[in-house]
Amino acid sequence: MNTEITGIIVTFILTILLAYPLGKYIAKLYSGQKTWLDFMKPVERSIYKFTGINPGQAMNWKEFLKAMLTINMLWLVYAFFMFLYQAHLPLNPDGNPNMTADLSFNTAISFVVNCNLQDYSGESGVTYLTQLFVITFLQFVSAATGIACLIALFNGLKEKTTNNLGNFWQIFTVTITRLLIPLCIVVAILLAFNGSPASFDGKDTITNLQGDTIQVSRGPAAGMIAIKHIGTNGGGWFGANSTHPLENPNYFTNIVEIIAQTLIPIAMIFALGFYIKRKKFAYVIFGVMTLGVLLLLIPTVITEIHGNPLLTKMGITQLTGAMEGKELRFGPAASGYWSILTTVISTGSVNSMHDSSMPLSGLMQMLGMLVNGFYGGCGVGILNYFIYIIIAVFISGLMVGRTPEFMGHKVEAREVKIAALVTLLSAFIIKGGTALAAYYFVNHGDANWAVKPSAWLNNPNYHGFSEMLYQYTSSNANNGSGFEGLADNNPFWNITTGFAMILGRFIPIIGPIAIIGLMANKKYVPESAGTLKVDSITFGMMTFAVIIIVTALSYFPPLVLGPIAEYFSIH
Amino acid sequence: MKKYLLPSLKLTLVLIILCSILYPLFIAAVAKLAPGGGKGETLSVNGKVVGYANVGQKFTDDKYFWSRPSGVDYNAAGSAGSNKGPTNPDYLKQVQDRLDTFLVHNPGVKKENIPSELVTASGSGLDPDLSPEGAYVQVARVAKTRNISAEKINALVEQQIQKPLLSLFGPKKVNVLKLNIELDKIK
Numbered sequence: 001m002n003t004e005i006t007g008i009i010v011t012f013i014l015t016i017l018l019a020y021p022l023g024k025y026i027a028k029l030y031s032g033q034k035t036w037l038d039f040m041k042p043v044e045r046s047i048y049k050f051t052g053i054n055p056g057q058a059m060n061w062k063e064f065l066k067a068m069l070t071i072n073m074l075w076l077v078y079a080f081f082m083f084l085y086q087a088h089l090p091l092n093p094d095g096n097p098n099m100t101a102d103l104s105f106n107t108a109i110s111f112v113v114n115c116n117l118q119d120y121s122g123e124s125g126v127t128y129l130t131q132l133f134v135i136t137f138l139q140f141v142s143a144a145t146g147i148a149c150l151i152a153l154f155n156g157l158k159e160k161t162t163n164n165l166g167n168f169w170q171i172f173t174v175t176i177t178r179l180l181i182p183l184c185i186v187v188a189i190l191l192a193f194n195g196s197p198a199s200f201d202g203k204d205t206i207t208n209l210q211g212d213t214i215q216v217s218r219g220p221a222a223g224m225i226a227i228k229h230i231g232t233n234g235g236g237w238f239g240a241n242s243t244h245p246l247e248n249p250n251y252f253t254n255i256v257e258i259i260a261q262t263l264i265p266i267a268m269i270f271a272l273g274f275y276i277k278r279k280k281f282a283y284v285i286f287g288v289m290t291l292g293v294l295l296l297l298i299p300t301v302i303t304e305i306h307g308n309p310l311l312t313k314m315g316i317t318q319l320t321g322a323m324e325g326k327e328l329r330f331g332p333a334a335s336g337y338w339s340i341l342t343t344v345i346s347t348g349s350v351n352s353m354h355d356s357s358m359p360l361s362g363l364m365q366m367l368g369m370l371v372n373g374f375y376g377g378c379g380v381g382i383l384n385y386f387i388y389i390i391i392a393v394f395i396s397g398l399m400v401g402r403t404p405e406f407m408g409h410k411v412e413a414r415e416v417k418i419a420a421l422v423t424l425l426s427a428f429i430i431k432g433g434t435a436l437a438a439y440y441f442v443n444h445g446d447a448n449w450a451v452k453p454s455a456w457l458n459n460p461n462y463h464g465f466s467e468m469l470y471q472y473t474s475s476n477a478n479n480g481s482g483f484e485g486l487a488d489n490n491p492f493w494n495i496t497t498g499f500a501m502i503l504g505r506f507i508p509i510i511g512p513i514a515i516i517g518l519m520a521n522k523k524y525v526p527e528s529a530g531t532l533k534v535d536s537i538t539f540g541m542m543t544f545a546v547i548i549i550v551t552a553l554s555y556f557p558p559l560v561l562g563p564i565a566e567y568f569s570i571h
Numbered sequence: 572m573k574k575y576l577l578p579s580l581k582l583t584l585v586l587i588i589l590c591s592i593l594y595p596l597f598i599a600a601v602a603k604l605a606p607g608g609g610k611g612e613t614l615s616v617n618g619k620v621v622g623y624a625n626v627g628q629k630f631t632d633d634k635y636f637w638s639r640p641s642g643v644d645y646n647a648a649g650s651a652g653s654n655k656g657p658t659n660p661d662y663l664k665q666v667q668d669r670l671d672t673f674l675v676h677n678p679g680v681k682k683e684n685i686p687s688e689l690v691t692a693s694g695s696g697l698d699p700d701l702s703p704e705g706a707y708v709q710v711a712r713v714a715k716t717r718n719i720s721a722e723k724i725n726a727l728v729e730q731q732i733q734k735p736l737l738s739l740f741g742p743k744k745v746n747v748l749k750l751n752i753e754l755d756k757i758k
Binding site (some may be wrong): 047052192252352460 | 576599626648652657662696738741
């Protein structure tokens with residue numbers, strides 16, 4: 001057991017040691033300083049030339065958002081039709097079928113918004129063409145979209161008064177050429193040399209020692225697994241995601257993959273400090289986020305190591321912890337660690353099945369997604385956290401009776417309204433969706449649908465409710481993990497979670513960009529004795545309190561009906 | 572929106588070439604140097620491939636070490652977990668059944684010596700490994716079925732234990748397929 005604990009501690013320390021220099025690099029990259037990847041510049045120049053983009057052109061917040069939304073809508077249409085007709089297109093060695101319209105709708109949204117909820121299974125639901133030309137492609141560009149939007153926020157914070165949040169096209173392009181692709185190449189090669197397949201061969205058929213015939217799915221997976229983590233996407237090549245022994249072959253690749261997905265989110269916090277030259281502000285944010293992560297992480301790891309109390313009652317010795325849904329080569333500590341990191345940041349890849357986690361762990365996983373700002377996904381994590389900051393600034397202002405200010409800009413009614421709306425929208429999507437599903441499950445269980453509502457759930461009682469709650473939580477948080485027992489590939493789930501994902505993506509991006517656009521445009525108010533010190537530990541704790549209060553007020557009731565009730569039913 | 576549409580289209584085209592064609596081809600080319608040439612590492616007996624080193628298989632014969640239970644019956648073209656919740660009564664009954672089956676096939680083994688991985692399904696349904704305890708507890712059955720001394724088989728298990736990464740990080744494990752291949756070589 002001890003080697004499992006040292007495993008996760010070293011993983012965490014390594015992540016931070018790598019994230020710090022990467023943060024420095026990121027700050028340099030976007031402020032146009034020299035970096036060692038500048039040899040990519042000619043590639044970027046030819047991209048600008050071909051596409052007719054003027055990389056130096058300033059954009060205000062509305063122009064920035066229009067450019068971002070236009071290209072995202074284009075990807076949505078492209079992805080939808082590719083999935084719909086994939087069977088007739090090349091690179092389909094396993095002869096997999098087209099997606100239905102509702103599944104195609106769900107999957108296209110899912111990958112455009114960096115959610116990667118998968119209502120299909122990788123081995124049978126997509127072709128090598130759609131895996132590469134749609135899914136891998138979208139994993140790169142959706143991550144770059146999130147990061148570009150965060151850089152717009154950085155630009156707004158950096159200047160005293162400005163209209164210019166940067167050029168979306170330019171920020172987006174260098175994110176791919178000089179951040180995502182280089183990191184992915186490193187990770188993909190490490191994976192390939194540890195046993196993840198990377199060739200284009202289809203399924204293999206083998207006769208084994210017992211004389212049984214077995215089929216093994218393969219494919220050019222290593223590159224996709226790399227960007228799935230680097231870009232905090234999370235959608236797996238294989239159905240079982242990173243529990244699959246070809247997707248995550250050993251403990252070393254497990255460390256590589258979990259570091260890969262945590263790396264950019266943490267590096268972005270440090271980059272914030274370097275970029276806007278307020279290092280202390282960044283360190284306080286890092287501290288608050290880390291505190292939040294540890295509060296979710298430690299109980300989860302302990303619970304999973306202790307095993308399932310109901311199996312203990314049956315007289316089973318759980319030396320290796322709670323093993324249902326877990327892989328032996330990772331064990332309960334690394335599985336618990338992964339399950340929390342992947343839910344606090346918006347990756348949603350799994351190295352154990354969350355549906356089989358202990359009730360307390362399930363609660364912690366959901367809380368990670370409900371907050372969605374402890375580190376958070378590529379770019380969007382800090383955007384979410386920024387919303388909490390604005391609310392904290394507003395409440396602090398109320399407490400001292402002054403018009404609140406944030407970094408020299410007045411925070412007024414309009415900004416606070418936007419922040420409040422973004423927060424309320426999540427609660428509405430998650431609770432509204434879950435309530436709707438529960439209503440149909442209870443009152444129209446026998447409805448003549450593709451899958452009867454009464455057949456949706458893989459587990460009864462509180463846990464069944466948790467399956468539905470988890471699905472909307474994950475969709476809204478753009479996480480993409482699931483309590484996978486839920487029968488989600490049918491029109492009801494494909495369509496409702498499709499809308500949950502698209503709203504849960506773009507509103508929390510548009511909101512913060514609008515706020516910073518409005519604020520950066522205001523007159524700069526120099527600091528005085530009465531200014532709220534946003535880089536103080538006090539303000540950090542204030543933000544932390546706001547996060548806890550907002551989350552508790554919004555989500556306590558449904559959590560009681562699901563994981564908390566299940567916890568008390570066995571303790 | 573119109574003035575953004577053309578750059579969007581062109582940029583999408585360029586990035587598809589970069590991310591969906593050049594990048595995977597480059598990785599596939601580099602992976603040719605990896606063990607298994609990027610197709611997955613296979614294990615052979617007398618020159619015949621009998622499985623993938625990392626992909627678990629179903630072993631039900633008493634003369635082989637059994638793998639863990641699987642939610643998908645070790646279908647390596649359709650991986651998945653059982654997704655059973657920890658308090659599900661059907662699940663608990665299933666665990667009890669597995670326990671009983673194991674005890675029938677392994678007379679003399681005490682219930683508390685059966686490690687939990689032998690009665691629970693893995694996340695992928697393709698877990699290739701057991702804990703050392705999970706292998707040791709099956710030695711008596713394998714020895715009896717094969718008519719080989721238990722000491723010999725115990726020694727083989729011990730030799731097949733893979734240490735944690737750098738002896739420091741992660742669990743100890745035994746690869747079931749490799750163990751069974753070696754087992755067949757003992758006379």
